[in-house]
Amino acid sequence: MTNKILGKMEATRGFIQIPAKDRDELIGDLITPFPTFVNNEPARMDNYHRLWSPKLKGRFVGGACIIIKKTENGYLVEPNLCSPEHKSNKEDLSNSKSDTKLTLQAAKISIGYKRTCRCPPSHINCMTAKD
Numbered sequence: 001m002t003n004k005i006l007g008k009m010e011a012t013r014g015f016i017q018i019p020a021k022d023r024d025e026l027i028g029d030l031i032t033p034f035p036t037f038v039n040n041e042p043a044r045m046d047n048y049h050r051l052w053s054p055k056l057k058g059r060f061v062g063g064a065c066i067i068i069k070k071t072e073n074g075y076l077v078e079p080n081l082c083s084p085e086h087k088s089n090k091e092d093l094s095n096s097k098s099d100t101k102l103t104l105q106a107a108k109i110s111i112g113y114k115r116t117c118r119c120p121p122s123h124i125n126c127m128t129a130k131d
Helices: 008-013 020-026
Strands: 002-005 015-017 034-038 041-045 050-052 065-071 074-079 091-095 102-106
Touching: 002 020, 008 015, 020 065
Parallel strands: 034 074
Antiparallel strands: 002 065, 015 050, 034 041, 041 050, 065 074, 091 102
């Protein structure tokens, strides 16, 4: 059993990258790629230790914390409320209306947007084509 925070690509494409520290526990001596099951639905493990299943696509959002358990016939993937040590400093995980999805809120950064030169508004910058 392992906890994992899903990335944006994992959530949108419907796969789970098995963490390197947990590969011995979750994959063991099996040779990849191989067919398997996720929550009793057909799935596959590829050569890059990614667990692919059409049922995972759209079930979670980026930043969602999940539990991955190995069962006798495949894997069990469930949502989990992460403890504070699993959260990143740059990411703020918050609960949504349902416990199965969590949303990721990024911190706002200030970006300078005011023009400091007297170039015409149609110019991108002060450089000429020769520069």
